[in-house]
Amino acid sequence: xxxxxxxxxxxxxxxxxxxxxxxxxxxxxxxxxxxxFMGVNVILSTSLNLVNGYxxxxxxxxxxxxxxxxxxxxxxxxxxxxxxxVFGAAVLNPEYALYAFPFIILAxxxxxxxxxxxxxxxxxxxxxxxxxxxxxxANFIIISAIExxxxxxxxRGFMGMKRLVNSMEDIIELPWMPIWVFVFTxxxxxxxxxxxxxxxxxxxxxxxQDEVAAExxxxxxxxxxxxxxxxxxxxxxxxxxxxxxxLGYVNPGSFNIMKSTExxxxxxxxxxxxxxxxxxxxxxxxxMLESFRFIIPVINDLAHQIHIISPDYDISQVWRWVLIPLxxxxxxxxxxxxxxxxxELGDVFPWLKKFxxxx
Amino acid sequence: MLLSVENLEVKYGNIQALHxxxxxxxxxxxxxxxxxxxxxxxTCMHTITxxxxxxxxxxxxxxxxxxxxxxxxxxPSDVVKELHLALSPEGRRIFGNxxxxxxxxxATYAREKDADLDKEYxxxxxxxxxxxxxxxxRSESLSGGEQQMLAVGRALMTGCKxxxxxxxxxxxxxxxxxxxxxxxxxxxxxxxxxxxVEQNANLALRLAHRGYVMDTGNIVAEGTGEELLNNPEVKKxxxxx
Numbered sequence: 202x203x204x205x206x207x208x209x210x211x212x213x214x215x216x217x218x219x220x221x222x223x224x225x226x227x228x229x230x231x232x233x234x235x236x237x238f239m240g241v242n243v244i245l246s247t248s249l250n251l252v253n254g255y256x257x258x259x260x261x262x263x264x265x266x267x268x269x270x271x272x273x274x275x276x277x278x279x280x281x282x283x284x285x286x287v288f289g290a291a292v293l294n295p296e297y298a299l300y301a302f303p304f305i306i307l308a309x310x311x312x313x314x315x316x317x318x319x320x321x322x323x324x325x326x327x328x329x330x331x332x333x334x335x336x337x338x339a340n341f342i343i344i345s346a347i348e349x350x351x352x353x354x355x356x357r358g359f360m361g362m363k364r365l366v367n368s369m370e371d372i373i374e375l376p377w378m379p380i381w382v383f384v385f386t387x388x389x390x391x392x393x394x395x396x397x398x399x400x401x402x403x404x405x406x407x408x409x410q411d412e413v414a415a416e417x418x419x420x421x422x423x424x425x426x427x428x429x430x431x432x433x434x435x436x437x438x439x440x441x442x443x444x445x446x447x448l449g450y451v452n453p454g455s456f457n458i459m460k461s462t463e464x465x466x467x468x469x470x471x472x473x474x475x476x477x478x479x480x481x482x483x484x485x486x487x488x489m490l491e492s493f494r495f496i497i498p499v500i501n502d503l504a505h506q507i508h509i510i511s512p513d514y515d516i517s518q519v520w521r522w523v524l525i526p527l528x529x530x531x532x533x534x535x536x537x538x539x540x541x542x543x544x545e546l547g548d549v550f551p552w553l554k555k556f557x558x559x560x
Numbered sequence: 561m562l563l564s565v566e567n568l569e570v571k572y573g574n575i576q577a578l579h580x581x582x583x584x585x586x587x588x589x590x591x592x593x594x595x596x597x598x599x600x601x602x603t604c605m606h607t608i609t610x611x612x613x614x615x616x617x618x619x620x621x622x623x624x625x626x627x628x629x630x631x632x633x634x635x636p637s638d639v640v641k642e643l644h645l646a647l648s649p650e651g652r653r654i655f656g657n658x659x660x661x662x663x664x665x666x667a668t669y670a671r672e673k674d675a676d677l678d679k680e681y682x683x684x685x686x687x688x689x690x691x692x693x694x695x696x697x698r699s700e701s702l703s704g705g706e707q708q709m710l711a712v713g714r715a716l717m718t719g720c721k722x723x724x725x726x727x728x729x730x731x732x733x734x735x736x737x738x739x740x741x742x743x744x745x746x747x748x749x750x751x752x753x754x755x756x757v758e759q760n761a762n763l764a765l766r767l768a769h770r771g772y773v774m775d776t777g778n779i780v781a782e783g784t785g786e787e788l789l790n791n792p793e794v795k796k797x798x799x800x801x
Contacts, residue, residue, distance in 0.1 A: 416636045
């Protein structure tokens, strides 16, 4: 009994708790937004792990697909349910916004999955470093294309999603964004887990080991690559859609190669081919990024007190992008396999198996 | 004739690797292709299994027929699935990260769900008892000989009717070589058709019913195993006097 329903129980409890706390406003808006970005990061790192970890390819343009998802779901949502200077009046009655929202996010995911074909097709014949270059190119193509489409804001970005979020809250007074982020995060993890543990998914790890041998064993590598790339970028698109609605504003600049690198760091921090690893590392990474917000001023004050820096220079937040890559170097030096290696939680803590079947 | 290769010419880029070779394999036979390095033996195997580029060369002339039908347009994954033709590749290429059992399981990837697989696993474990002992071990921790057995076992688990073996004796100690070849004979006696590519001409010709001698993309001699063993030309060039 416990073994079967433990995960459902934990999910229901933690989900309920978060939503209750958000509803009662025990958590500040800041904490809420950190929690939501945590969810988005979990989706991003687990979905990239599918390609980089399980399939052994090297994709470093994940933010590009996130961008497609963010824009498609933002544009669709605003067009359908909000008054906007680009699209004019809402097409549908905003009362339906709540029910349509998951489909809007999924539509962003589907669009991103289609964009994933841009990388999947070249991957039939290239791999390794060459494919990595193609994924970077795909990222640039997507960003530059959107920057050059004037009507949707170009590089200035696009906004209006907050109106949709507000109209959802008008229908039923609940903190809808945390709920949807929670639902989609659980959904993504579930999909990936099902995918990699299926017979079809065994082909994915066969490709990472030896593509030729996989082909000889009747694994249709092209088909698997297409599906895996599309699934991975589709989930990134879902993350992008959620990201856009949390912020209420998107601009192409926030999905550049820097963002892709951030996701890569999360995957390597967690461990290649470990689902629980990338969930953990996404959570840790988000916390770390936010903690620098408080640590850097402390360091700044300290440095001023002991007079090692000039009084008219302040250590700004930009410095965290010096500290985080530094942490990455330290990680690669001392624990190159990441937090979990390719193991799952159940392998690290065997007692957990009492509560849940991991394989 | 189960498998026939007719006037096959292939190119890697601008370099022609096979200059119109023909050979055939009948049902229930062991046929061997022998020859020195660079003769085109492995190229031949890769062309038959329709591996995608860059491994497989471009076919510019000739045909490969399976039961009389051309397979040049068959997808590589269908070669195993529909033609039941499995390759145990040169250098074994087992999935080192996976356990022995998982390697065998992966080979059943494209098979029908209702196939009686347990019986076949037992068959493989009977043929190669060492694999049974090590079934839960990571396959990269096996010795070279055991890895080769796993590679053959894995090819068999695809449910193949023709087994293509590319240099199975590579890097094996003589004792293991003989053991492996005894197993191959046993397999053949139980009905398996085998196409064997070998450097070790002596051993291969003694096992095979028929053989072909290849040299720089051409077939220079053919005959039964015994004929070739006693052929003075072959003796001089490949069997060391």
